[in-house]
Amino acid sequence: xxxxxxxxxxxxxxxxxxxxxxxxxxxxxxxxxxxxxxxxxxxxxxxxxxxxxxxxxxxxxxxxxxxxxxxxxxxxxxxxxxxxxxxxxxxxxxxxxxxxxxxxxxxxxxxxxxxxxxxxxxxxxxxxxxxxxxxxxxxxxxxxxxxxxxxxxxxxxxxxxxxxxxxxxxxxxxxxxxxxxxxxxxxxxxxxxxxxxxxxxxxxxxxxxxxxxxxxxxxxxxxxxxxxxxxxxxxxxxxxxxxxxxxxxxxxxxxxxxxxxxxxxxxxxxxxxxxxxxxxxxxxxxxxxxxxxxxxxxxxxxxxxxxxxxxxxxxxxxxxxxxxxxxxxxxxxxxxxxxxxxxxxxxxxxxxxxxxxxxxxxxxxxxxxxxxxxxxxxxxxxxxxxxxxxxxxxxxxxxxxxxxxxxxxxxxxxxxxxxxxxxxxxxxxxxxxxxxxxxxxxxxxxxxxxxxxxxxxxxxxxxxxxxxxxxxxxxxxxxxxxxxxxxxxxxxxxxxxxxxxxxxxxxxxxxxxxxxxxxxxxxxxxxxxxxxxxxxxxxxxxxxxxxxxxxxxxxxxxxxxxxxxxxxxxxxxxxxxxxxxxxxxxxxxxxxxxxxxxxxxxxxxxxxxxxxxxxxxxxxxxxxxxxxxxxxxxxxxxxxxxxxxxxx
Ligand code: SF4
Numbered sequence: 001x002x003x004x005x006x007x008x009x010x011x012x013x014x015x016x017x018x019x020x021x022x023x024x025x026x027x028x029x030x031x032x033x034x035x036x037x038x039x040x041x042x043x044x045x046x047x048x049x050x051x052x053x054x055x056x057x058x059x060x061x062x063x064x065x066x067x068x069x070x071x072x073x074x075x076x077x078x079x080x081x082x083x084x085x086x087x088x089x090x091x092x093x094x095x096x097x098x099x100x101x102x103x104x105x106x107x108x109x110x111x112x113x114x115x116x117x118x119x120x121x122x123x124x125x126x127x128x129x130x131x132x133x134x135x136x137x138x139x140x141x142x143x144x145x146x147x148x149x150x151x152x153x154x155x156x157x158x159x160x161x162x163x164x165x166x167x168x169x170x171x172x173x174x175x176x177x178x179x180x181x182x183x184x185x186x187x188x189x190x191x192x193x194x195x196x197x198x199x200x201x202x203x204x205x206x207x208x209x210x211x212x213x214x215x216x217x218x219x220x221x222x223x224x225x226x227x228x229x230x231x232x233x234x235x236x237x238x239x240x241x242x243x244x245x246x247x248x249x250x251x252x253x254x255x256x257x258x259x260x261x262x263x264x265x266x267x268x269x270x271x272x273x274x275x276x277x278x279x280x281x282x283x284x285x286x287x288x289x290x291x292x293x294x295x296x297x298x299x300x301x302x303x304x305x306x307x308x309x310x311x312x313x314x315x316x317x318x319x320x321x322x323x324x325x326x327x328x329x330x331x332x333x334x335x336x337x338x339x340x341x342x343x344x345x346x347x348x349x350x351x352x353x354x355x356x357x358x359x360x361x362x363x364x365x366x367x368x369x370x371x372x373x374x375x376x377x378x379x380x381x382x383x384x385x386x387x388x389x390x391x392x393x394x395x396x397x398x399x400x401x402x403x404x405x406x407x408x409x410x411x412x413x414x415x416x417x418x419x420x421x422x423x424x425x426x427x428x429x430x431x432x433x434x435x436x437x438x439x440x441x442x443x444x445x446x447x448x449x450x451x452x453x454x455x456x457x458x459x460x461x462x463x464x465x466x467x468x469x470x471x472x473x474x475x476x477x478x479x480x481x482x483x484x485x486x487x488x489x490x491x492x493x494x495x496x497x498x499x500x501x502x503x504x505x506x507x508x509x510x511x512x513x514x515x516x517x518x519x520x521x522x523x524x525x526x527x528x529x530x531x532x533x534x535x536x537x538x539x540x541x542x543x544x545x546x547x548x549x550x551x552x553x554x555x556x557x558x559x560x561x562x563x564x565x566x567x568x569x570x571x572x573x574x575x576x577x578x579x580x581x582x583x584x585x586x587x588x589x590x591x592x593x594x595x596x597x598x599x600x601x602x603x604x605x606x607x608x609x610x611x612x613x614x615x616x617x618x619x620x621x622x623x624x625x626x627x628x629x630x631x632x633x634x635x636x637x638x639x640x641x642x643x644x645x646x647x648x
Contacts, residue, residue: 003430004427008115009109010111012179043544062406072400101356101358107364110416114467118332119364119446127340137635138634139293142633153319168288209601210265213639217259218259221256225274226310231278240501244510247511281311283308295637298632329474349376349627366549371622373587374625375588392408397614424494427485428486443461536604539604565606581648587623
């Protein structure tokens, strides 16, 4: 039997999958060859997904803590006891400290509409606190809202026609495999490809090994070169730009010499890129999320996003999530009596230290591993006056601090539907196999909790198909039914027009009135991080074998903890490949092994994210990452981290 599935990982591609099931057991996962974007190809992580689905380490029963927080000692309990305990504790917290002192803490470890979005319904009904999603792309989305009025970007199905493709801070082969393959095919047909990134991950086209966090300066330098040499597209600027004259004054400061010095890129490469931008059309600029994960990352995205209008294109691609669909309905905004208190998730350690959050429900994320300031997060989660529930597939680092751990299903064990932040196809995920042990999908788990808390569970969590049908019928971008989707597996949603900009001026705002209203500079600019005197920039990336902070226990043989260092830097520091090195800054120190690589820019230490601290000596690289946030959206600034490195 072949079942239609969808990869739920927080990944650009949202691959369509065909699962072979024999005697109730999934035996093979294949990419669906009919899907226009993912074209039958699955990445290594999901080709091998059966290893985590059938892992002997899967959580099969609810657990209750029996030892001190952080030790990970639990005893098995029933679902009824778990619900009774959770409902009782949350009720007490709400009665004493108010509903906003209960915080659902979640991200997109599973991106399904039912699993990720509908989970919000119970918390809307309770009036609980709300997690502001600041650990990934929010700064860039905020920037694009200032510039374009929305963060809608080019449809990736336009990439094959591009003459110039730029992956700007995008780790294609590891993080956007299908987009990268399309780029490779386009290059074979004559397109020119650039990778602008401090780490070379693509063996394609021209690599500009930019100094991290200087992308905004490069964009402003390109703009200045085009304007001052009278190369820019005047008709495009006349039709689509607002505030161009004021912008020209800002861009003037970014001369070739200055930009080359800031970015450490050769002047001739910057000049060539500027000429390619104006001469090779159409272009496709895909900005990766890494570009904006520093203190001035939103500014960088804002500056890059202005380039298309200067050269006669309209937009970049970033994250196509603001389509015309009624996500509020799925999330249950209609059940919320008043605005919920917002908590910046990147600041969890500080929030817990401050003390007003007394109850945490963690799902679809692993905060001990993926948040900055790991030690403060652990300290907060160790508080005896914080009651924490975690719903997950495995006993990860965060579970070790939980009072109750609930077993979650994998994507093969639950029904769902997906939308994608890259391409525009909606796709179905049928349940392929029965849940392992007593594991429950989020939707059903929260329905049970709603019942235990005396809420109207049937209204909050109706039958799954009914909820999806109502969502689809109320979404302008979806002109097909759930039945159509189940039959076809995936169907394309409506794309938005490229030339409509819902900004106050109706144009691309070089001078942003929305930014001004938010108390930010209306014109783009560039700022340097303060390195605090530390000589190396520590940046993190997802290695191709790791699914962010999930499943490192399953992939521990494939994913080795460690850092990468440029060979010349290593020589200066007397470090050899394979050495143990100490990384140190004001937050503390960690010891790891080092690999040497010419693919990493000088002055950069690259660490892989998602490595479980409990499997690698108790401390992850996040212990060195400060929990400072940027002005654009309050987004985390992981890559504004500076360290020293020495042989251990
Ligand atoms: S992780 Fe990404 S590339 Fe891999 S199968 Fe899932 S959606 Fe596709």
